[in-house]
Amino acid sequence: MLPxxxxxxxxxxEGTYWSLNTVKSxxxxxxxxxxxxxxxxxxxxxxxxxxxxxxxxxxxxxxSDIYTLPVISDPxxxxxxxxxxxxxxxLESTYPEKPIFPxxxxxxxxxxxxxxxxxxxxxxxxxxxxxTEILRERSVGYFIPAREKLLNRKLGEFSPEGPVRDQHWSxxxxxxxxxxxxxxxxxGKWLVGGTFSYADILVACRLYWLKKVLHDDEWKRVAAWxxxxxxxxxTDVKEECKVIP
Ligand SMILES: N[C@@H](CCC(=O)N[C@@H](CS)C(=O)NCC(=O)O)C(=O)O
Numbered sequence: 001m002l003p004x005x006x007x008x009x010x011x012x013x014e015g016t017y018w019s020l021n022t023v024k025s026x027x028x029x030x031x032x033x034x035x036x037x038x039x040x041x042x043x044x045x046x047x048x049x050x051x052x053x054x055x056x057x058x059x060x061x062x063x064s065d066i067y068t069l070p071v072i073s074d075p076x077x078x079x080x081x082x083x084x085x086x087x088x089x090x091l092e093s094t095y096p097e098k099p100i101f102p103x104x105x106x107x108x109x110x111x112x113x114x115x116x117x118x119x120x121x122x123x124x125x126x127x128x129x130x131x132t133e134i135l136r137e138r139s140v141g142y143f144i145p146a147r148e149k150l151l152n153r154k155l156g157e158f159s160p161e162g163p164v165r166d167q168h169w170s171x172x173x174x175x176x177x178x179x180x181x182x183x184x185x186x187x188g189k190w191l192v193g194g195t196f197s198y199a200d201i202l203v204a205c206r207l208y209w210l211k212k213v214l215h216d217d218e219w220k221r222v223a224a225w226x227x228x229x230x231x232x233x234x235t236d237v238k239e240e241c242k243v244i245p
Contacts (some may be wrong), residue, residue, distance in 0.1 A: 001034075004036040013213075018209065021084040024197075026070075027205060031241040045141055046068070102195045102200060190238075191203070
């Protein structure tokens with residue numbers, strides 16, 4: 001089997017990868033044990049490179065086109081797939097061994113993916129602020145003006161310390177308190193009863209992303225929530241998906 005290619009965004013953190021959505025594909029590839037290589041692409045190079053390989057653009061909330069990562073290309077089938085969800089579905093149907101949607105859970109897990117994105121949205125300015133600190137220079141020059149335009153705010157106003165930052169923290173804490181509630185309804189360690197699934201990857205990737213972009217003391221705060229559940233869960237899922245570091 002030829003290795004697949006995962007197009008991913010580099011940074012200065014240990015291991016280079018950090019991005020919430022590209023990490024989801026990385027975890028799935030690792031879980032299924034599929035060989036793959038990474039092509040690193042800085043933000044301003046995403047659109048030209050994706051056009052070059054014939055990737056389909058994604059959609060902004062207003063319906064306009066935007067080239068996003070992750071994208072994977074699979075030389076074994078000729079497929080080029082955009083969007084972490086579509087990539088998960090493609091990998092599951094093309095390489096069904098070690099399923100990530102057990103017991104027909106696609107629909108529910110899709111709902112989880114969307115719910116997670118919606119619930120994090122009110123705190124996203126805080127994360128963007130931290131992302132500007134870990135990206136490489138070439139990407140920072142693209143990311144800051146693009147996110148200032150998106151949020152209609154200057155970087156300094158993204159998440160100022162005080163009531164705004166506190167609000168961002170409570171959004172994040174609520175997200176994980178809710179996730180803990182979901183976990184408490186199952187007997188096993190995984191969200192779909194005793195079976196590992198893409199749902200666990202979604203939770204772990206959000207944690208992974210926070211761990212990579214937040215300052216150490218900030219990550220410690222997340223890790224202390226819900227009796228230290230999250231650091232443990234992240235370690236377990238990384239192990240299942242053979243993700244290092
Ligand atoms: N729904 C998409 C979202 C992908 C996305 O927003 N990717 C970001 C990086 S995490 C991106 O490539 N942005 C390009 C840009 O901002 O120009 C997915 O799950 O793949």
